[in-house]
Amino acid sequence: MIMRTLALTALLMGSSALAQEAVTPEPPLDVNxxxxxxxxxxxxxxxxxxxxxxxxxxxxxxxxxxxxxxxxxxxxxxxxxxxxxxxxxxxxxxxxxxxxxxxxxxxxxxxxxxxxxxxxxxxxxxxxxxxxxxxxxxxxxxxxxxxxxxxxxxxxxxxxxxxxxxxxRNAPIDTGTLSAAAQRGQVIFEGKANCASCHSGSRFTDDQPYNTGVANNPDIWSDPQRHSAFVTYAKFMGVEDYMNLREDLGAYIRTHQQDKRRTFLTPTLRELTYTAPYMHNGIMATLEEVVDFYDAGGGADPLKDSRLKPLGLVPSEKADLVAFLESLSGESFDTDAYVWREDDYDYQLIENWRDVPN
Ligand code: HEC
Ligand code: HEC
Missing domain, CATH: 1.10.760.10 (Cytochrome c-like domain)
Incomplete structure (x- = not known):
């Protein structure tokens, strides 16, 4: 809180050396x-x-x-x-x-x-x-x-x-090394853009479902293989009229409450620089596109969460917000700690089992 006040004061004073508020990541889980x-x-x-x-x-x-x-x-x-x-x-x-x-x-x-x-x-x-x-x-x-x-x-x-x-590990937000642009973006994220009301805590998610009005991805219905998997899912989840359904109902499938239609879990905002494209159906290719989406007040959906309103951000504020989002990404996971590198999977598929002598 003290750090926050400092950051705001520094911003008001137009200082270039902004005080930074680092986020403390969750402690490691106890793993054997x-x-x-x-x-x-x-x-x-x-x-x-x-x-x-x-x-x-x-x-x-x-x-x-x-x-x-x-x-x-x-x-x-x-x-x-x-x-x-x-x-x-x-x-x-x-x-x-x-x-x-x-x-x-x-x-x-x-x-x-x-x-x-x-x-x-x-x-x-x-x-x-x-x-x-x-x-x-x-x-x-x-x-x-x-x-x-x-x-x-x-x-x-x-x-x-x-x-x-x-x-x-070691994202600028954790190490307190945000650029000046990212620091300005953080003030917008927590302040007038109200992003932190859903993207909260050190993972930047509250794990709750919301309707933000993200459009459906038409490929799910134009590609027979995708549509077939979707129908299998919707039928299993007890969705009425699953054959004619042309939208992903999201968390609605858990309770079948009408007001939950098209709600999706808030995703974490960590590692975004590695995880494009975005949203439950990958409909947005870049973070700039995501920020434009929120600037317009989200998508068009009668059930959209009331927190989403047009923000009226100017281009420099949008760039600052993107810089902040990028500062939530840490070290790559393409390291020995996370990759099994030994080529020891000794297994051969028998192409034609009739040829195998017994
Ligand atoms: C009402 C809650 C809410 C608010 C407010 C909100 N978001 Fe989100 N955000 C979500 C949900 C829910 C999704 C997932 C939607 C989907 O998958 O269709 C999401 C998705 C995203 C994604 C895509 C992440 C990914 O991995 O696909 C980004 C980036 C993002 N939000 C940034 C922001 C920013 C920046 C703001 C403020 C301008 C903001 N959000 C405000 C709930 C919210
Ligand atoms: C064919 C691609 C594919 C394979 C293989 C796959 N996953 Fe996934 N995984 C997905 C997709 C797509 C989702 C999201 C599904 C949804 O929302 O219905 C997902 C979701 C998850 C999630 C939930 C993450 C979250 O934040 O909600 C976990 C955990 C996960 N997978 C672990 C695994 C593990 C462990 C394996 C191997 C045993 C695996 N996955 C194999 C595609 C795959």
Whole structure:
């Protein structure tokens, strides 16, 4: 608070040496290192998908803060996804997961959804357990992690531990090294633009769903593979008239309350420089576009949150806001701590099993 007052005073005085308010990141989560190491190997292992074509890391890529750079995500062979792949930075601190918040217990549940969902990794858990048991490296690593023989529960547990280690590091906002432009942007972010009313705390999210009027991504309905995955999802979530539905209803699917239509969880604003394109459906390519969207008071939706109002920002204020958003990104995750670099996945797919002598 004292720092804030100083920053404002300095701003009012037109001083160029602004006092800075650093944000204190959340303390590291308590993670068993042997489990996290096992989880790291599993995260990069394509054998966790039914046809051994996809690993978690295919869509959650370390160099992109565990996103994939696409508007809408890839999916299992023959399918395509209807949502943007979210960052896994600090995901261990969330209260609810997925863009609609439909899973709210723990990362273990989210991991199971990723592995078993037909349009994601389409893996049968019984086969997964067998594949893990056939690999001597896993047999050793499960034992070292105190998880006994390779099992599905153990694998999810280890994947959860690995994901809990994915934490943002040394962003300018943490180290107190914001540029003058970013500092001016912070004042706008917390002040007249009111961004902090939803993007609050050290992760810059309150984990709650809101309707901001983001437009639908038409590719979900023009691409039969995406539409088919969307229909599967909407039907499973008990949405009425799912065949004719032409919009993503977001968190509505949890309670079926009308006023929750088209609400999506507030995303973290950390690591944005790595995670373009933005929003639940990747409809915005740049941070400039996002800031223009908020400057216009958000999108056109009768259920839009009342906090979103036209802001009347001048071009220099928009640039300052973008500079602040960029200052929330830290070191790349493309490092040994987060990448399984050993080429030790010894596994061959048998192309034609009839040719195998028995
Ligand atoms: C085919 C691409 C793909 C693969 C493979 C994949 N994911 Fe995801 N992941 C996504 C998409 C898309 C979402 C958002 C889905 C939604 O909102 O419905 C997501 C969401 C998540 C989330 C929620 C993040 C948040 O902030 O809400 C976690 C955690 C996660 N994935 C972990 C994993 C793990 C662990 C694996 C491997 C077992 C994995 N993912 C495999 C595409 C993928
Ligand atoms: C009423 C709550 C609310 C307010 C106020 C708000 N946001 Fe958001 N913000 C959200 C929600 C919800 C989303 C996700 C919407 C979606 O996916 O369709 C979002 C998405 C974003 C994203 C995209 C992040 C990503 O990874 O896709 C950025 C950047 C962002 N907001 C910045 C801001 C800025 C800057 C302001 C102030 C000008 C602001 N927000 C004000 C709720 C809010």
């Amino acid at each position: 290192p042997a489990r996290a190491e096992l989880g790291k190997r599993l995260f990069y292992d394509t054998r966790l998908s039914g046809d051994a074509s996809l690993a978690c890391a295919s869509c959650h890529q370390p160099g992109k803060a565990f996103t994939d750079g696409q508007a809408l995500s890839d999916a299992y062979t023959g399918a395509a996804h209807f949502r943007n792949t979210p960052t896994l930075a600090n995901t261990g601190y969330r209260d609810a997961w997925l863009h609609d918040g439909r899973l709210g217990t723990n990362l273990n549940d989210v991991t199971r959804e990723m592995i078993t969902e037909t349009y994601l990794m389409n893996m049968d858990m019984r086969i997964m357990q067998d594949r893990l048991k056939q690999d001597p490296v896993y047999v050793e690593m499960f034992a070292a992690a105190g998880l006994g023989e390779p099992s599905n529960g153990g694998a999810r547990n280890a994947l959860q531990a690995f994901q809990q280690t994915i934490q943002s």
